[in-house]
Amino acid sequence: MADVAQAAGVSSQTVSRVSNGDPAVIDSTRQKVLDAMKELGYRPNSAARALKRGDFRTIGVITMSLSSTGSVRTLEAIANCASRAGYAVTLIPLDAPTQDNVRGAFTRLGELAVDAVVLIMEVHLVDTTSLTLPPHVKVVVVDSDAGDRFQVVDTDQHQGARLAVRHLLELGHRTVWHLAGPEESFAAGRREAAWAAALREEGCEVPPPLRGDWTPESGYEAGLRLADEADCTAVFVANDQMALGVLRALHERGRRVPEEISVVGFDDIADAASYIPPLTTVHQDFARVGELCVDAVLRELRGGSPGGGTTLVPTRLVVRGSTASCPAGAVGEE
Structure with a gap:
């Protein structure tokens, strides 16, 4: 100088x-x-200047998974929004969803000198019922039930599931079967609960849910079982990848979609419009989730009160070729 x-x-x-x-x-x-x-x-020397100011222009992100559509697209959205705000992102994926791993990730991010942390929860911790974070850390949580203690940003899972069920009932289907996601998933639990509640509110029978692990393979196995259910005319699948497996199984068993069985997915992944038939699905606005996460982080960094509470991002139904009116003469039709 x-x-x-x-x-x-x-x-x-x-x-x-x-x-x-x-x-x-x-x-x-x-x-x-x-x-x-x-x-x-x-x-x-930007590092030296950051140490002097106590402002590192970096946001830490902890995620439980890099394999699910939700985690990857949320991470991408956070990184893009952070970059536009002049911040870099430091990522720490966890090999297991435990409290010790979360604590260790926060320690590591502290060593790497980040200004705040976004924690993408996605699944319940396996070793505790309550998330505990280090004190005095600026943090925003994605996809969790911790809104009474932390700032949480999430897709409106209940709204999305209700949109799917309502669409199928309005097409004349007597009830809607459900292929749920894994039990440890926050999103899967909310979608399953909303599906069952929507059916009960309309006085419809609630079929026993099937369960998958988000993969097309698990969707295929469930689809083979659904194909054998003579009274199944409509299925709400908890994500698009499992819906792909369901479509394949139904095709192999000679059950036509949507002429005999209607199928609705969730996520609206880029490939959904290219499924055969193109998949009706619930669209998640991951870009908005990322934007709200970064906005919340920046408010805290500017001295805003973190508080608690959940911000929900609305969903919308994208109707394509995999749903149609209930077929005439279907079992249970009056």
Whole structure:
């Protein structure tokens, strides 16, 4: 900095102000300093400046999984929104959803000097019923039931499941079967609960739910069972990948979609419109989830009160070719 100051004919303090983007430096002086920096090959040490300010321009993200559609697309959205705000993202995936692993991830992020943390929960911790986080950490949680203690951002899972069930009932189906996600998943639990509640509210029978693990393979196995249910004319599947497996199984068993059985998925992944038939599904706005997470983090960094509470991002139903009116003469039809 002393060399730059001497070359530009200014004080070291002025060089420091230019390095930190101080708007009080007049343009002509700023340009002289920048020219001197370029000539001397000087680059400010951003790490040292961050330590001095206590502002690292980095958001830590802890995620329980990098295999599910929800986690990957949420992470992508957070990274994009953080980048637009001038922040980098440091990612720590956990190999198991335990309280010890969460605690260790926060310790590691503290060593890496991040300003705040977004925790993508997705599943229940296996070793405790209540999430405990280090005190005085600025944190936003995604996809959890911890809204009474932390800021939580989530898709409105209940609304999405109700949209799917209502759509199928309005097409004249007497009831709707359900292929649920894994029991440890927050999202799967909410979708299953909303599906059952929507059927009960309409006075419909609630069939026993089937359960998968989010993969097409588990959807295929469940689809083979559904194909053998003579009174099954409509299925709500908890994600699009399992719905793909269901479509394959129904096709192999000669059950036509949507002429005999209607199928609705959840997520609206990029490939859903290319399924055969194109999949009717519930769209999740992952970009908005990421935006709200970063907005909440930035509010905390600017001194806002974190508090608790859950912010829900609305869903919408995307109707394609996998749903149709209940077939005439279906079992149970009046």
